[in-house]
Amino acid sequence: MMVTHSVAEIEKQTWQWLNRVVIGLNLCPFSAKPTRENRVRLRVCEATAEEDILVALEEEMHYLDEHPAQHVETTLLVLSQGLSDFYDYNAFLGWAEQLIKRNGWRGVYQVASFHPDYCFSGADADDVENLTNRSPWPILHLIREASLEKAVAFFEKVDEVPEVNRKTVGDLSVEQKQNLFPWLFNKP
DSSP states (O other): OOOOOOHHHHHHHHHHHIIIIIITTTSSTTSHHHHHTTOEEEEEEOOOSHHHHHHHHHHHHHHHHHSOTTTOOEEEEEESSSOOSHHHHHHHHHHHHHHHHHTTOTTTEEEEEEOTTOOOTTSOTTOGGGGGGOOSSOEEEEEEHHHHHHHHHTOTTGGGHHHHHHHHHHTOOHHHHHHHOHHHHOOO
16 A cells, blocks of 8 residues: 655655754754755656656756855755655666756756665665665755855865764664654555
8 A cells, every 4th residue: 555645744744854864963054044044945746757757857957057155045845655666766866967967057057966775876775874865755955056156165174074973873773764754564
């Protein structure tokens, strides 16, 4: 039996993940300020076909083109129906890069990837480091490169973030993991 979720439930779960995991564990030192200032756009995409997801992704990049960073810093495009298989999702990222290139957005936007089954290249599926990119839903995070460059310029130890994040999630107790990542532990 397939469990369906409303858009409101998906939005709530995504905001909780952003606030409790990404910001709460400080996995991304640049995310708290735009979130606090309501400059993070969250859009739920119910498309299942890759072509339709690409259309939604392109629409969000046009949206960012039309809304300056002081109003909308970034977009989380949450995929409620499509690309639930991580390998399909990972392959789709190549199409997303082609979209960026084709539309002249290289150097303007980049896509960060989050997925419930995220697995870094060379890692085992159950390696704790994968938790840094595990989200309740497949997410395509659109980042403005100019904003990222500004943020990185003020953050002295940016190269240490991945290792600090691995240690942070590695130090979590089982109970903390269950609280922060309930979708990983409460699967039907």
